Structures are given as structure tokens and as C-alpha cells.
Amino acid sequence: MFEESIIVVGGGVAGLTSAALLSREGYPVTLVEAHTQLGGCAGTFQRGPFTFDVGATQVAGLEKGGIHNRLFHYLDIPVPKSELLDPGCSVVLGDGTEPINLWHDPSRWKKERQEQFPGSEVFWSLCSQIHKSNWAFVDRDPILPVRNFWDCSQLLRALRPPNLLTGVFSKLTISDLLKITSCQRDRRLRRFLDLQLKLYSQEPASRTAALYGATVLQMAQSPRGLWHLHGSMQILSDLLRNSFLRDGGKLLIGHRVTNIFNEKESNSFYVDIIDTRKNSIRLNASDIVFSLPPQSLLDLIPIDGGLSTTYREVINKLPKPSGALVFYGALSRSRLPVNCPNHIQIFDQHFGSLFISISMEDDQRAPAGMATLIASVFVNVDQWSNLDSQSYAKKKNIVGNKLINIINNHFDLQETSWVHHELSTPRSFARWTGRPGGIVGGLGQHPSQFGPFGLASRTPLKGLWLCGDSIYPGEGTAGVSQSAMMVVRQLMESKGRHLKIPVLNE
Ligand SMILES: Cc1cc2nc3c(=O)[nH]c(=O)nc-3n(C[C@H](O)[C@H](O)[C@H](O)COP(=O)(O)OP(=O)(O)OC[C@H]3O[C@@H](n4cnc5c(N)ncnc54)[C@H](O)[C@@H]3O)c2cc1C
Numbered sequence: 234m235f236e237e238s239i240i241v242v243g244g245g246v247a248g249l250t251s252a253a254l255l256s257r258e259g260y261p262v263t264l265v266e267a268h269t270q271l272g273g274c275a276g277t278f279q280r281g282p283f284t285f286d287v288g289a290t291q292v293a294g295l296e297k298g299g300i301h302n303r304l305f306h307y308l309d310i311p312v313p314k315s316e317l318l319d320p321g322c323s324v325v326l327g328d329g330t331e332p333i334n335l336w337h338d339p340s341r342w343k344k345e346r347q348e349q350f351p352g353s354e355v356f357w358s359l360c361s362q363i364h365k366s367n368w369a370f371v372d373r374d375p376i377l378p379v380r381n382f383w384d385c386s387q388l389l390r391a392l393r394p395p396n397l398l399t400g401v402f403s404k405l406t407i408s409d410l411l412k413i414t415s416c417q418r419d420r421r422l423r424r425f426l427d428l429q430l431k432l433y434s435q436e437p438a439s440r441t442a443a444l445y446g447a448t449v450l451q452m453a454q455s456p457r458g459l460w461h462l463h464g465s466m467q468i469l470s471d472l473l474r475n476s477f478l479r480d481g482g483k484l485l486i487g488h489r490v491t492n493i494f495n496e497k498e499s500n501s502f503y504v505d506i507i508d509t510r511k512n513s514i515r516l517n518a519s520d521i522v523f524s525l526p527p528q529s530l531l532d533l534i535p536i537d538g539g540l541s542t543t544y545r546e547v548i549n550k551l552p553k554p555s556g557a558l559v560f561y562g563a564l565s566r567s568r569l570p571v572n573c574p575n576h577i578q579i580f581d582q583h584f585g586s587l588f589i590s591i592s593m594e595d596d597q598r599a600p601a602g603m604a605t606l607i608a609s610v611f612v613n614v615d616q617w618s619n620l621d622s623q624s625y626a627k628k629k630n631i632v633g634n635k636l637i638n639i640i641n642n643h644f645d646l647q648e649t650s651w652v653h654h655e656l657s658t659p660r661s662f663a664r665w666t667g668r669p670g671g672i673v674g675g676l677g678q679h680p681s682q683f684g685p686f687g688l689a690s691r692t693p694l695k696g697l698w699l700c701g702d703s704i705y706p707g708e709g710t711a712g713v714s715q716s717a718m719m720v721v722r723q724l725m726e727s728k729g730r731h732l733k734i735p736v737l738n739e
Contacts, residue, residue: 238260238261238262238517238519238520239262239263239518239520239522239724240262240263240265240504240516240520241262241264241265241521241522242490242493242522242523242524242525242533243265243267243273243701244266244268244273244470244474244486245274245470245666245713246275246470246473246717247702247713247714248264248266248273248522248701248717249470249474250304250713250714251522251524251700252264252477252482252522253308253476253477254721254732255721255724256476256477256480256481257307257308257476257480258732262477262482262483263483263485263516264482264483264485265485265488265506266486266487266488267487267489267667268486268487268665268666269487269509270486271467271470271471271474271486273666274289274662274666274673275287275288275467276467276470276665277465280561280563281653283598283599283603283605284464284597284598284605285561285598285605286607287466287559287657288662288673289709289710290461290466290576290607291318291321291460292459292461292462292466292469292710293452293457293458293459293460293710294457294710294711294714295312295313295315295458295460296456296457296458296460298736299457299458299711301710301711303734303735304718304734306735306737307735308476309476310472310473313463313468313469313472314462314463314464315461315462316461316463316593316596317337317460318453318459318460318461319336319337320334320335320336320337320574321335321453321454321459322334322335322429322459322576322577322578323335323574323576323578324425324428324429324578325577325579325643326428327579327580328580330421331349332577333345333346333425334574335453336454337454337455338454342453342454349425350421350425352416352419353414353416355414355416356410359414361447362399363399363443363448364447364451365395366395366398367396367399367448368457369393369396370391370392371706372736373390373391374391374718374719374722375387375390375391376690377685377687377705377706377719378684378686378687378688378689378705379685380691381691383723384691384723399444403442403443403680404680405442405443406438406439406441406442406443406679407430407439407441407443407446407447408438411423411438423438424580426438426446426450427585428578428586429578430449431585431611432578432586432588433446433449433452433708433709434446434449434677434683435554435555435611435678435708436677436678436679440677441678442679442680442682442683444683445678445683445684445707446678461593461596462596463597464597465597469710485514487508487509488507488508488514489507489667490505490506491506491507491533492505492535492538493505493523493530493533494534494535494538494539495534495539495540495696495697497539500519500695501519501696502518502519502697503515503517503518518696520696520698520724521696521698522698522700522720522721523698524700524717525701526554526668526672526702526703527548527688527699528551528672529667529668529669530545531545531549532669539694539697540692540693540694541693543693544692544693544694547688551688551703552677553615553672554673554675554676554677554703555614555672555674556612556613556617556658557612557659557662557674558609558656558657558659559608559657560606560607560633560636560637560655561605561654561657562606562608562637562651562653562654563599563603563604563606563652563653563654564603564604564606564646564651565602565603565650565652566599568646568650569604573591574591575590575592575593576590576591577591577643579639579643581610583635584612584635584639585611586610586611587639587640588609589606589607589640590606590608591604591605591606592605603652608636614670614671614672615670617658617660617670618670625658625660629656632656632658633656637651674702675701675702675703675707675708678707683705683707684705687703687704688704689704690704690716698720698723700713700717700720701713704716704719704720705719718734
């Protein structure tokens, strides 16, 4: 039925998850993906015998009760084979002290942090209380931020007394929690928190919302956990695509959306699309699920296309997310230390956080005896825009050398240790994912931006819905899957139907 035809824009994990859920529910859905490959920031690419994950390398939410696990069961697709990461990450503060290992077992992690940060237990206990109350809340599928009566009813349904108690922290930062618990003078703890939070919230402790930070700081511990996918990150997208196609979805791959226009009279949208051979197509839909960064709306919806000036202003004023530089290397496993953790975060004076992911033996990313090593840092995208090709090549060369030197120093490697290496910049991400300027991750999780205070999935333009890493609960494949489920629930409710996806905790 035309009234219910839906176009999902973007085939990253957010777009794929919403498209798979909607087609499972019987809606006619067309998913439009610009790249010739699905996955976006959680995609992969091949270099000879090596498979590299483009951006995301570790996955949350695969455990029972976790969002990927929950959605995969609902979609009736297998949960992909993966290894639990233990430690989830090994954090090197760069001050000559022992690395901090994020163990999966909560009591082992407690012992580790007590040894590493003596006297900080009161801070961790507070984080733990907030974390527990947050997860119970998230499992009850709240809608955030609230934009109408139904959203509000879903939020109230999810709230329990512990959430009202932790709600008093909603305007505080992680630094405030350190002050409350008299731990603000522990410089090592502060550096550790700054590093870890930058990874998940794009912000340091002084700017990360306490309620968000307390949760992500305990992602690696049971009953949650961080996982390493067998094969590559692409498996998430492949499985979601299979579910979508099995349920009758229409996939337009290598098709770029160039224009979205709302026709007031018919209360519907037309969407202009161009394929790789430059053929133009125009599709109609009652609803658009938009999974690209919201900043892209400004280019894709013309001034007279239905988006109000006020809303355009809201999007214009969003804080600019970071970009990333990613080093992709391959080397013999024998060059790496024995029992080297798969995920390492290093503090570096120049780049701040350097996050390293190393493939596992037999995980199909590298031939036997070889390993892939991916290292990423955050950068300001403005420093990479407007460079002519010569300045760009020069800058890329300089930072590439800086990065490889840090990695070589850390692992005691030589230039000759590498069988392959290359670097991607914000320009590469802009090309690969179509994200404006190469911005990655979502909006920073500052108290003024997170959860109830963030950008809503419901827009002022009826029928235009947002999901992805700028929408609650934020970045990461788990986060964007949660946002996709939320937007599908809202969209279905707008058509008089309800989606209830069971939580399988035991
Ligand atoms: C370096 C890096 C490391 C990361 N590490 C992790 C990690 O370890 N774990 C984790 O969980 N997360 C990690 N993340 C974050 C995670 O990858 C993202 O939050 C998530 O994958 C975003 O998914 P998305 O679907 O919202 O957006 P995207 O992945 O950006 O998908 C958007 C899709 O839209 C398509 N598109 C763009 N423009 C158009 C258009 N005009 N028409 C049609 N299609 C279009 C793109 O090609 C793309 O496929 C990392 C990200 C980066 C960059």
C-alpha cells in the first residue's frame, strides 16, 4: 500500500536494523545505500589476504539481553560467532605505570581498579549504582527525548524509583561525580577516565554527562561485555541484509539519495536517487527513516523542501563531532608481544587517545601467523577540509609517520616489520560513508546534549524520522541499533501498531 511505503536512507547498522525490523513487520521498505557495500562505519575492506574493519572493531550488546542479541533473535537470524574480550581493553597511561586491564569478571575488575586507583572505590560504587539503574531503564525501552504524549507514556513506563534517584545527576558530569566522592585529586584516575570517555562519548570527564559516562565505563564487565566478531565487522551488516531481503525488502545499493522533498498536499515525500551509472530515479514514500548524520539533512532537503527554518537552525547549531585518522597495518604475529591484548588504548601527548585493535589468530582477518593492526585517533575535521591536494598529501604523510612511530615505539617494531600499511583521514571517511566532512561517532555526550536533552528521532516534519549515532543512546553499533528500534516503534505507533521485542535475559 502506498500510504505505508517507507524509504530508509543509509545502509549502515542503524539503517539496516530499522529496515530489517520494518520489513519483518510487513511494511514495504526500500533501503537506499550510496556505497556499493553495506555497513558504513562498521564495514570492512580487503587488501590482498587481509580484511580490515573500516571503523568499529569491537561490539557491545552481543550477550544475552544485549541489544544486538535481542534484535537478532527477533529477526530470526543467527547471533554471529564472536569471542568475549577479556580484558575488554588494556589502557596504557604513558606514565611508565602498569596498564589497566578492563576485566570481564566484576570482582577481578574491582581488584584491578583498587590496586590501580587506591581510595577511588566510592567513585566506582556510585558509578555502579547509576549503571545498574540505567540498564534496567534501557531494557524497558524508553523513548528519549520525548516529543509527544505517546513518547512520554513510554518514558514513564520505563521509570522506576532508582531512576528518579539517579535523575538528580542528570545535569552533572563525570568530573562532578569525582568531586562528590572526593576522588578529583587522583591524576591517574582522571587520565584513565578522560581516555576511556573520549572513546565512547567524544568528550573528556569534565564534559561527559555523569549518567552516560557511568554506564559506558562498565561496558566491559559482566553481565554486559565487549566482543570480537569472527570473520569481520561486515557480518553484522550481512546478517541484517539477509533478514531484510528474506522479508521482502527492496535494496538499492550503489544508489545515492540526492534530494528529499515533502509534498504538503499529499503528505508524502519524493526522494531523488542517482545510481553509479548516473541514472536518476524518483521514489515516493509516506515515511523516511534517515540514518545519516542529521547535518546531511541540510544538503539533502532543499530550503522549500518542508524542513522549517527553525529546525534547520537547530541542526546548524549542533556541536561538530570529531573526525578520525585510522592506520591499517598488517604484520607477522611473531613481531607482537606474546599474549598481547587485542584492544589497547594508549595515551599520547600529541593525539590524546590512540585505540589499537589487533586481529586474533584464526579470526579470518589475516592468514595464519599474520595479524592486522588498526589504530585510530580523533581529529578536528576542520583541519582536513579546504586543503589543496598537495597540502593534503603532505599533512597525511606527516601524521601517518607520527602514528606509525608511536605504534613502532610501543611494540618495538621497525618500518620493515610491516607487510602493509595505509592511513585513512576525515576525507576518506567522507568518501566512504558520505558523512559531511568525515565527522564520525555521534554528538558529544555533554549533559546539555545527552538522552533527554539530545536530538529527537521525531522531527517537526511528519513522516521524517531520524536514527543513527546522533540520536539516543548515541554512537557504537549497539547504540545505533537501539536508536533504530526506537524509531521503528515510534513510526509503527504513528500508524496505530505496536512493536514489542522481548528481552531475553536468562
Ligand atoms: C574509527 C572508528 C572506530 C569506531 N570504533 C567502534 C567500536 O569499536 N565499536 C562500536 O560499536 N562502534 C565504533 N565506532 C562507531 C560506529 O562505527 C558507528 O557509531 C556506527 O557504525 C554508525 O552507524 P550508522 O548506521 O549510524 O552510520 P554509518 O555507519 O555512517 O552509516 C551511514 C550509511 O549511509 C550511507 N550514505 C551516506 N550518504 C548517503 C546518501 N546520500 N544516500 C544513501 N546512502 C548514504 C553511507 O554510505 C553509510 O553506509 C567507531 C567509529 C569509527 C569511525
